[in-house]
Amino acid sequence: VLKAIKNIETIIAPALVGMEVSKQQEIDKKMIELDGTQNKSRLGANAVLSVSMATCRSAAKSSVIPLFLYLRQFVRKENIPPKIPTPMFNVVNGGKHAEDNLDFQEFLVIPASSKTFEEGLQIGTNIYKSLKDILKQNNMSTLTGDEGGFSPKLPTNHEVFTILKQAITATSLRVGFDIFFGIDVAANSFYENKQYHMRDRAQGLSAKDMISYYEELNKTNRLLYLEDPLSEDDWDGWSELSSKISQETIIVGDDLTVTNPYRLQMALDKKAITGIIIKPNQIGTVMETLAVVEVAREAGLKITVSHRSGESNDDFIADFAVGVSADYAKFGAPARGERVAKYNRLLQIEKQLKELKI
Structure with a gap:
């Protein structure tokens, strides 16, 4: 953090002072030139992005319009009205977000897209509370992981779904009607020596074995969403998995695509994904993030705007998700201040949209 602040004060600020705050493209371009690297390694994405976001906020306030509406000017708006994305609630944490309890990083519950955001938030909160009760009844831990989800110790990843169904x-909700399941596997975290090592199987698994596992998991749990199911460089595996289950399940790249236009184009060329995670911190500026969103939308991908695991109470990402008319928003569990801040902002925006009759 201190290094980021120093870079802002000594390098970025002197170059930007005097520029008009409404010139978002010019300001972002200037910072990209100042950094001079492909991955913002000189100034750091934290420094560059914070200035880019602050510029956007300042310009919106100066224009006296909500941030999400201000962002709309940078989006191709043909037949794409602003909308509140469907929330994805991370109710069980595993992988690197918890303490060696499960292999998969996130187990998600996703309200039906026909629900209003307020209804979806109520559904997510009710399931979260119900899940806590079920864990207590079974003498399991109700400690939470990095993103607010519970982190019970279970013998297999598959058993999480049994507990979720009970919750x-x-x-009185119905899986497959009111609520759907999703997983962020983060398969990189248990991929070693060209094999996947997880507690559900005694032996290491090949890509073909993993694909068979996901097909089986999909039959029993009707997955709507499957993120990073294979290693980020296993392009053939991604293409095969997508060809087999993408008709009923959104195959999503995060570690695979890292909000990078070049990685995204590779994924499109190989028909590896049907959805993408969008994280501004992965690419570094608001305008670059918007450009990736546009490419993804043109390709017909489902767009999920996501927080990061280490978050603050800033709610810019909520306005961004509405501004780009994202399909989904992934902001963690309906718990902890840094997650709830985003959900509260989406509630406010939903009310504003009703008042504005948009």
Whole structure:
């Protein structure tokens, strides 16, 4: 953090002072030139992005319009009205976001897209509370991981779905109608020596074995969303998986694409994905992030705007998700201040959209 602040004060600020705050493209371009690297390694994405976001906020305030509407000017708006994305709630944490309890990083519950955001948030909160009760009844830990989801120790990843179904049934909701399942596998974290090592199987698995595992998992749990199911360089595996289950399940790249236009184009060429995670911190400026969104939308991908695991209470990302009319928003569990801040902002925007009759 201190290095980022120093870079802003000594390098970025002197170059930008005097520029008009409404010139977002020019300001972002100037910072990209100042950094001079492909991955913002000189100044750091934290330094560059914070200035880019602050510029956007300042210009929106100066224009006296909500941030999400200000962002709309940079988006191709043909037949794409602003909308509140469907929330994805990370209710069980594993992998690197918890303490060696599960292999998969996130187990998600996703309200039906026909629900309003307020209804979806209520559904997510009710399931979260119900899940906590189920864990207590089974003498399991209710400690939470980095993103607010619970982190129980279970013998297999598959058993999480059994507990989730119990929690959902207790709220009188129906899996496959009111609520759907998703997983962020983060397969890189258990991929070693060209094999996948997870607690569900005694032996290491090949890409073909993993694909068969996902097909089986999909049959029993009707997955709507599957993120980073294979290693980021296993392009053939991604293409095969996508060809087999993408008709009913969104195959999503995060580690695979890292909000990078070159990685995205490779994924499109290989027909590896049907959805993409968008994280401004992965690329470094607001305008570069918007450019990736446009490419993804033109390709017909489902767009999920995501927070990061180490978050602050800043809610810029909520306005961004609405501004680009994202399909989904992934902001963690309906718990902890840095996650709830985003959900509260989406509630406010939903009310504003109703008042503006948009």
